[in-house]
Amino acid sequence: MSLPQFRLLRPRTVEEAVTYLAKLAGNIRVLAGGTDLIPSMRQKLFEPEYVLDLRGIAELRGIRPEMTGAVEIGALTALSVIEKSAYLREHYPVLTEAAATVASPVLRNMGTIGGNICLDTRCLWYNQSLTWRKGCGFCIKKDGDLCHVAPGGSRCWAAFSGDTPPALLCLNAEIEIVGPAGTRRLPLQEFYTGDGENYRRLQAAELVTRVFLQAESADYRGIYRKLRVRGSIDYPLAGVAVAMKRSDGHVADARIAITAVNPAPLLVQRAGEMLAGKIVNEALADAVGDLAARIAKPLTTSALTPEYRREMIRVFTRRAILAAASN
Numbered sequence: 001m002s003l004p005q006f007r008l009l010r011p012r013t014v015e016e017a018v019t020y021l022a023k024l025a026g027n028i029r030v031l032a033g034g035t036d037l038i039p040s041m042r043q044k045l046f047e048p049e050y051v052l053d054l055r056g057i058a059e060l061r062g063i064r065p066e067m068t069g070a071v072e073i074g075a076l077t078a079l080s081v082i083e084k085s086a087y088l089r090e091h092y093p094v095l096t097e098a099a100a101t102v103a104s105p106v107l108r109n110m111g112t113i114g115g116n117i118c119l120d121t122r123c124l125w126y127n128q129s130l131t132w133r134k135g136c137g138f139c140i141k142k143d144g145d146l147c148h149v150a151p152g153g154s155r156c157w158a159a160f161s162g163d164t165p166p167a168l169l170c171l172n173a174e175i176e177i178v179g180p181a182g183t184r185r186l187p188l189q190e191f192y193t194g195d196g197e198n199y200r201r202l203q204a205a206e207l208v209t210r211v212f213l214q215a216e217s218a219d220y221r222g223i224y225r226k227l228r229v230r231g232s233i234d235y236p237l238a239g240v241a242v243a244m245k246r247s248d249g250h251v252a253d254a255r256i257a258i259t260a261v262n263p264a265p266l267l268v269q270r271a272g273e274m275l276a277g278k279i280v281n282e283a284l285a286d287a288v289g290d291l292a293a294r295i296a297k298p299l300t301t302s303a304l305t306p307e308y309r310r311e312m313i314r315v316f317t318r319r320a321i322l323a324a325a326s327n
């Protein structure tokens with residue numbers, strides 16, 4: 001599959017990048033590591049006239065811990081840098097665990113945290129070549145007006161399939177967004193819409209520039225578990241992140257988030273309440289696993305059945321909680 005023709009723009013500053021985006025809105029795509037964008041362009045899912053290559057914007061790279069214990073991570077920071085960061089591994093282990101499971105080592109060297117947060121939603125009927133999609137019929141997410149997965153419906157259920165966002169949700173992470181109207185900061189939780197077609201709250205001329213981890217979220221134990229077809233390289237088909245703090249053997253605070261089973265990564269809302277103040281045992285881990293499985297709403301968007309993916313959310317949640325609470 002050949003790449004469509006495009007013009008490459010290489011800004012050196014965020015301001016320059018935003019100016020291009022505002023001027024060429026609708027006809028331009030942002031490239032960070034390109035590990036998802038380029039395959040999608042080969043499949044003719046996107047055929048922009050311009051590609052905005054962010055890689056020359058040096059200020060968007062790097063992990064910067066602050067005196068308070070909070071951390072700022074530039075959107076262009078490679079996932080391999082996050083995975084190997086001794087500081088993050090010590091203080092925010094759920095993030096390094098999740099980053100280490102993305103794709104393969106080569107893709108983690110190219111792929112960025114910003115690209116992982118902004119990753120397009122995925123579906124068996126969408127992530128295919130143009131010839132394939134033409135043969136089977138287009139759908140709501142691109143060029144069509146029906147959904148093969150939920151026929152009769154009017155919305156897209158493609159699954160958000162990034163690994164680091166559930167870990168970031170457990171850390172109450174915030175992101176910085178820059179656009180023509182200025183800079184705004186919002187909790188990552190508010191970034192995703194839950195709609196597989198328009199899956200993120202980002203205007204055409206806006207960029208995600210930084211990720212912020214709060215000092216209050218430091219030093220939680222962190223576990224990430226994921227289901228995938230090929231253990232060495234695949235997107236998650238179900239994923240669970242757990243961050244937990246304990247005191248005297250009791251859970252002081254816990255957060256759980258799931259990915260790849262809904263059009264957005266989601267915090268399991270009542271999990272923290274169920275665990276708070278308790279000593280973790282198998283029955284409690286089972287109960288929270290059941291809660292997470294009820295929130296998961298996978299459909300036939302992937303090679304594995306929805307039933308199996310939902311069941312694995314239950315199993316992984318249970319296992320991750322027990323692992324986070326082990327000594």
Ligand SMILES: Cc1cc2nc3c(=O)[nH]c(=O)nc-3n(C[C@H](O)[C@H](O)[C@H](O)COP(=O)(O)OP(=O)(O)OC[C@H]3O[C@@H](n4cnc5c(N)ncnc54)[C@H](O)[C@@H]3O)c2cc1C
Pocket residue numbers: 029030031032033034035036037038039075079101102103104107110111112113114115116117118119120161162163164206207208209233234235236
């Ligand atoms: C074989 C294979 C396996 C993979 N397995 C996994 C996996 O297991 N887990 C996983 O999470 N991902 C997986 N991926 C997808 C991808 O490698 C990662 O999600 C990676 O983090 C994407 O980052 P990137 O910098 O390469 O993004 P890009 O491909 O450059 O961009 C991805 C999307 O985000 C947008 N974007 C990027 N940066 C910004 C920004 N700063 N502001 C606004 N928009 C932006 C782009 O326009 C594009 O729409 C896989 C990819 C391949 C090819």
Ligand code: SF4
Pocket residue numbers: 122123124125126139140141142146147148149150155156157158196301
């Ligand atoms: S969930 Fe439906 S509309 Fe969305 S990509 Fe899949 S088939 Fe298309």
